[in-house]
Amino acid sequence: MKEGCLWHDTSPEPTLPLAPLQADHTTEVAVIGGGITGLSTALHLAEAGVGVTLLEAGEIPSGGSGRNVGLVNAGLWIPPDDICEALGERDGERANAILGGAPAEVFSLIERHAIDCRATRSGTLHLAHNAKGEQELARRVDQFQRRGAPVELLEDEACRQKTGTQRIRCALLDRRAGTINPVAYTRGLARAAATAGARLHGHSAATGIARHGSDWRITTAEGSVTAPRLVIATNAYTEDHWNQVRRHFFPGHFFQVASHPLPDEIAGDILPERQGAWDTRMVLSSMRRDSEGRLILGSLGKGTADLRPMSAAGPTASSATTSPSWGASTGNVPGPGESPSLPTTPCGCSNPRPGSWPPLATTDAVSPPARSSARASPTTWPTATTVCCRCRSASRSQYAPNPFGVPATRAASRSTTPANA
């Protein structure tokens, strides 16, 4: 079994060679972090005629943008009604509209900049793993359909035809969504941003930020960038003490394993229309095929023990992509509140949901070094909230560095504070 990142090895978009930042520069907006967030920011600013310089610590991509499942989703983990409940009707519906339109935006960027990332636009399938999952999907479909989204609930034979299995009885098909090779997409964004006039520097880790008059001064090993505006897009890969973004993340692992390319005679029934899929389990599994016909399965964990049964199952599971990632709090992989040993809520709810993490205030993202804090240690690990799906009562838990499956290190305390209080 080969270990590495399949998306890197098979990306049709080549690496963009980027020189490290040298000497001192000034610009209108400085961006730290060359993942999808930073690059999209740089691209859109450059297209609007704004001077922008982006600093990336490694190659592009180095973080979650190149290590994910490649699903282009039209929404959050959280169903749209719950978003409105959390944000209020006006902001919630605004967020729902933006999220619903996100795949169209991604696919239009792909088209406009001719990004070869093997995009498919046949939708995604959210698969029910049991009766409770089926109810959850029915609820989501109802909420999406009320907002005019092109989603449908596939049951029994219709579901089998799309998935290739009879073990899943029900799936939510979202026709807005699709799949990409995420490394190729991110590299394509970098190429487009550079073409539009953004200055991109690889191997240029920001080592500190400080106030310089009314500007921000960002230093790297060999130079600096001074700008009146700063965007910190370092996500879960934030490691530096000066960057308070890191307080909002905890380590989690997700692995993916890919088969050899499977011809249609062998795998033609499995996701025949190439929808990307994931299931309703708390510890979810993802599955998709790529443009060469590989079957790619993923789930939470480091993958080592989990891969053994697959390897034993036959020669198909012979090449792997492992993505030990530190991205669990990106919101696209389950947070600790969804782990199997989730504390129950005070009302004993059987279907608790993850609650809100401490909100990231804008001031956190741009604090000068004087306000920086030490990296979260096991004793200062963040507190998360688990919220009852009905009465909204909450449990608070403090998480240790290995939140999955190590309940003994978790100090849970009960609270009856409503989550939206």
Ligand SMILES: Cc1cc2nc3c(=O)[nH]c(=O)nc-3n(C[C@H](O)[C@H](O)[C@H](O)COP(=O)(O)OP(=O)(O)OC[C@H]3O[C@@H](n4cnc5c(N)ncnc54)[C@H](O)[C@@H]3O)c2cc1C
């Ligand atoms: C396992 C997994 C599966 C996922 N699956 C999906 C999916 O199917 N669909 C989906 O939509 N989302 C998915 N996501 C989420 C998605 O990948 C992330 O939300 C997205 O990539 C975040 O992009 P980003 O640019 O914010 O961060 P990143 O891509 O993590 O980029 C942050 C960058 O900042 C750089 N950096 C850090 N510190 C510094 C510094 N001091 N100086 C300069 N640069 C620095 C890092 O090197 C890194 O390149 C998944 C995430 C994971 C982890």
